[in-house]
Amino acid sequence: MSIIIKELLCMTTKIFVKNIEHESAIKHVTGKAIYTDDIPEPQNLLYAAIGFSNVSKGTIQKTDFTKVLNSKGVIDIITESDIEGQNDVGPIFKGDKIFTSKNIEYYGQPIFAVIATSTKLARQAALNAKIEIKKLKPILTIEEAIKKKSFVLKSKVIKKGKASMAIKNSDHQLKGKLECGGQDHFYLEGQIALTIPQEDNNFLIYSSTQHPSETQQIVAKVIKQKFNSINVKVRRIGGGFGGKETQSFLFAAISSIASKKLNKPVKLRIDRDDDMIMTGKRHQFKFDYEVGFSNDGKINGLKILMASNCGISADLSGAINDRAIYHIDNAYYIPNLELTSHRCKTNTVSNTAFRGFGGPQGMFCIENIIDHISHHLNKDPAKIRAQNFYKINTNNITHYGMKIEDNIIEEIFNNLKNKSKYIKRKKEIEKFNKSNSILKKGIAITPVKFGISFTTTHLNQAGALVHIYTDGSIHLNHGGIEMGQGLMTKLALVAANEFGLDISDIKISSTDTEKVSNTSASAASATTDLNGGAILNAIYNIKLELDSFIKKYYKTKKIIYQNGKIMCDKKTLLFNEVISKAYLNRVKLYSSGFYKTPKINVNVKDLSGRPFLYFAYGAAVSEVVIDTLTGENKLLQVDIIHDAGNSINQRIDMGQIEGGFVQGLGWLTTEEISWNKNGNILSHSPSTYKIPTAGEIPNKFNVEIFKKGYNIENVVNRSKAVGEPPFMLALSVFSAIRDAVFNANSNKDSTKLIAPATPENILNSLN
């Protein structure tokens, strides 16, 4: 009974789709959208800059800040000794120091901050510190870390069935190694925080963050105050992608420490290069696998050793590696699995959340294993993929024991295979490759199945606050962050739909810890699901009173909210008139709302249970050409069908699908993080780290939202989360490159290819 009521509390009353532009589109194109650095600056504002370590491991012998303090415009410096509370911004686990005064643990570790009268002067002064460091030998690679048992968290072992036996008893066995690199978020708006002192020693923080509540909590602990003395506000951020889920805390903490110490507003805006040096990235992964399979390519048993480079601290690495484990199956049924997951600690900046959150790496592994099997059997990988798919009624339990109830992968896969003319093109490519000795083409189709919900169960909650003012205009507030994904647009549409109003009647406002408290990060693709649920619940609460007033006052049974009006049994009323009447009759016209994802549960020890409410599906076909002389490569065509459920706004969802794909494309091709042998990052600017440009995108880029999309779970508007899943559609590009390498190599071996598939890595994989 209680479950039914809960579902009722947050149901979309009328399923809809409304394809409109982003709520801030006009502000974006006119430069009027305000980001943190654009907020009118308060009087007496001071500016900070961080001084950081330029070695990756060592101990500080001596520091001399005299020259810093004597530099032009400098007001003060802050160091560890200025921290009243905890010297840590770690989100779940401790270990992310703000400043170090003794041990240097990674290149880019903050040691102090300068406060000056301008950003320029602060940054100039920061270079004047004299810091003597005794260098120690760092651990820099996954291999070294495993050898020295250097881990940020305990390794996990997952077992399902009897993998060794199943492999042994299979028709074929293969072993292999795989590697995929890290990735810098490269949000266009760099990290920034502005702290403004308020009365009673309270602080208002504007931060470019995906997680205002945790910013509030952490800053409070750092400056040793109660949570209720810190207010964090965010209207929008210039891209996040996971890079501002926890990485923003350091900067909000430093601006706040300085602001409290000097009792002045302080802004800390990080230079692009420093940002790329000081903040964590996507985890690099390495895999060793052993697979046993039948003559027709069906996987019987799989053993995997996966190890990720977590950098210096745990940060979110536990959940990220868990999600990699959860996605080691992608869309495939693996009857017997044995998996060991190492979370390696190295002397590099702590790696963090990034779109997909370990999922892409897990799926990278299985897709490459399937390619290996296919090439070994000399069969079309598309066939081997289909062969191994989860089925509807059988083979539908995952390796963590969750029954898949919403499986649509076969339908999407087959639709796309036909639509993209995969088979015909594959034949044409064969022909092309026969007549070209230097250029070789490749093609691949890969599926995506991605689990939706935070795997940390308690994070799956959200709150909202909805006001109707007496003129009938609505103010909407919730815990989600607008980072370009169109969250605010979708949620305003949800509210408008419930009240039968136009989106222009809904005021979209800054996310604010004083309005909705204890929120979760805008992450895990679930922000619309969670906050949409909370908004529906708030509206339900309002309507509970409002509707009963209308029924009584207007003597009607029927109440339909539509086109700014309320349709009753006999007459049609104007929404705003009813609202003002309701006010005069003392009806409560605002409410909070709450949502928690139903059905989910996880055993944290062995990861078993139902971590996800549902899955999002998709598939992509990519065709590439490589130059066997140079390893240069080009993406020629992409075809995608992606499942967004019953989309709230297809224009917004389309943007997520295409944008996610291209970001994945960058991860797997041009984006290469490079370190020197001392652990100093070399790729710390857009001149050395190359994300895709307009020219990398194929002219034939055909994207379709799955027409029959419908979420069988009771999620807002029966839509599906669409932030992360499309990222992994780009695995088709890597498989296509692998196919081209396979086609080029006389020994038919493509196993040497590692990601990113840069020209150099492609050339190295050719024999």
Next chain:
Amino acid sequence: MPSSSIEFLLNDELITLNDLDTNTTVLEYLRNYKNLKGTKEGCASGDCGACTAVLAEVKDNKLKYKSINTCITLLYTLHSKQLLTVEHIESKYLHPVQQSMVDNDGAQCGFCTPGFVMSMYAMHKNKIKPTNENINKYLSGNLCRCTGYRPIKDALKNLKKYKNLNTDSSEILKKLKKINLNDVILNKNNSKFFIHKNLQTFKKDFIKSKNPSLLVGGTDLSLEITKRRKNLDEIFYLGQNKDLNFIKVKKNNLHIGAATPINDILSILKKYYSEFYEMFERYGSEQIRNVASLGGNIGSASPIGDSLPVLISLDTKLILDGNKSRKMSISDYFISYRKTKLRKKEFIKEIIIPLKSKHNILKCYKISKRIDDDISSVFMAINTEIKNKKFKSIKIVCGGMAAIPKIAKKTENFLKNKKINLDNISKAKKIISKEFSPLSDVRSSKTYRTKIVSNLLDRFWNEYNNKRVTLYDY
């Protein structure tokens, strides 16, 4: 008398300026002093385009528009120009490029958007056809991390749907032409900024200077300020020096003023050296090519400056000037990493490229991680004259293989007067793979570099046999 302030138009407002630091960038000026916050800082190194604005300059009695990276453009270089920012281009209605971006969902987080809008605006103003090729070229300097570019490209392709807002530029032209084009000498906090209109006055001040920095596009120099946090004491801006801004053909040579922007030499270069011209399509971005100069590329002496191997292979001569003028072959110019034969109080005045003879073949090969706006891992220029199927002369010059752009001397010696056939190419491949000892760095490993220079000779051989096989044709 030189004037002691600059004059320019900020959108429609005439500004006279001399009270800001000489190291101020245009972006700092817009955001910190004019409260024009539509223009964003994404990287402060001219690589992401978030800060793009448009310059209008008077040329041949017309306004010419170019997109620039305001983060690496120094404020005082705006003298006599109009700077157009995103705040300006919307009037009563959105500008067509803005409306098209809205209608095609070209913005998500919106932070890169004003920069894109301004690059598109420059395209629109210059009436560039939105073909795929042109779009990729004109947007190569703008990074977007959200959209995946398809909607932005569509916004350009669909521009024709919108009514053109024909604005009259005659008023602006009139205002700009009124600005006094005298020399400018600014002195602010013991730091000087010079703008000269000709060589004579420039030389006089330059020779007197103590610690001069020569500035044209600032695509390298400005990073001293924005990234290395330095203050430049004496900046000599050469962008308005008539004697350094020209391109002309005299007898059998192409003469190029050292400060001429790349985009101003391209149309002539295309006529004489189409391969060299094509190389520039992948040289930096549109914003960079709009302001960067050959003289700057030579002066900064980067081992990976793409134009350098080509210039060396073409037997280019340099005119260096200062106390006295001298002529030098560019192949003698580079000494070691970023060290050249340029003396103190000397500058590069002119670049002289011999015109190609009928029998010459020039090839420019660039290998990088990304096609557009990337620095080469390896660059190779081959200039050869083949007669009777023999290499009558051959120059092979590589970038990214040594501390300076370097000639593959042994390979050249081997191939000279040899028959052009597979056997000799194979032998040359072996020689060239031993000729260099490159470094491993962020762009590629030494092994890859070594392999590539050798494989590029295969590419040459294929192309000689009329088998053009690069994937850029697909």
